Amino acid sequence: MTRWTTLLMDDAQLSELPNVPAADVLRHADLVAARAPKPIELYQRWERQQWSAEDLSFGRDQVMLNDERVPAGIRAMLSNAIATFIIGEYTGLDMLGPILTGSPDEEYSVFLGTQIADETRHTRAVFRMGAEVLGMDENPRTMLAQAWGLATPAHTELALLEGRIVREVHERPMDYGQWLQAVSLFHLITEGVLALVGQRVLVHALRDINLFDGIKTAFVAMCRDESRHIGFGLHALRTGVKEGYAEQIYGVLEEAVPLALRLDNEFEGIAVDFRAMSIDILRRHLGAIGADPAFISHLLDRHDTRSKLHTA
Incomplete structure (x- = not known):
């Protein structure tokens, strides 16, 4: 028996990332979170884990995406994932400015500066995938409009909620409770x-396919970030x-969680396991921040089909 560690995922160079076992990728965020690292430790990890969106190669991926020998389900999943992340990564870049401006702590600000760099790199990576793999317009504004044309209603509603919360942080940058609501929505x-x-589902789907190394490399690198x-x-x-701000955090989660879980139902072909994974992750995250167990049950049990089956 050997001990599992995060070292392989932590220390892999960009060219090595497609070969990191899928199980290591899937568990990495959970193990990092379990250590409860402080912002300065996360900054130090960032220093060691640099990569360049310009070093990614998508030529072969574009050919394979149009090859009818590749299962249609895989090709559709990749196309939907890329379009979704085009919206998500750019939205993240847009949101982080006010979150950094309203940061209540100097070490928080140092870390958030690294996250803005990450979101910039992610945005460039998915813009390249959109243009070079999906054949979308190279102009970012046009590409974003094309990607929004594929968005689901729940995705649109969640984006509107994000816009409202970020505007409120921008208007009241020193309001700590408001800042925590933005962090709840964006980070949680x-x-x-x-x-x-989304990244885990994509990595899992490609784990046994010796294709799409450019896309796989990008998404594993993004998972690590x-x-x-x-x-x-x-x-x-x-x-x-x-510090006594649980109610502000709970308030935004009451709005956001149902929208997030609705996304599972609005993408054709999404398995029940996708929804179960979302609920399991939410339950762990809420436990990790010290949320009241009664609130966690109130928020999640009505969405968890396994709980309903268990109590039926």
């Missing part, structure tokens, strides 16, 4: 559930709960 929901689950972002969000929210 958008990053900690939607992005993480996401581990740091989620770790920061859990630290900030755990601190906020201890």
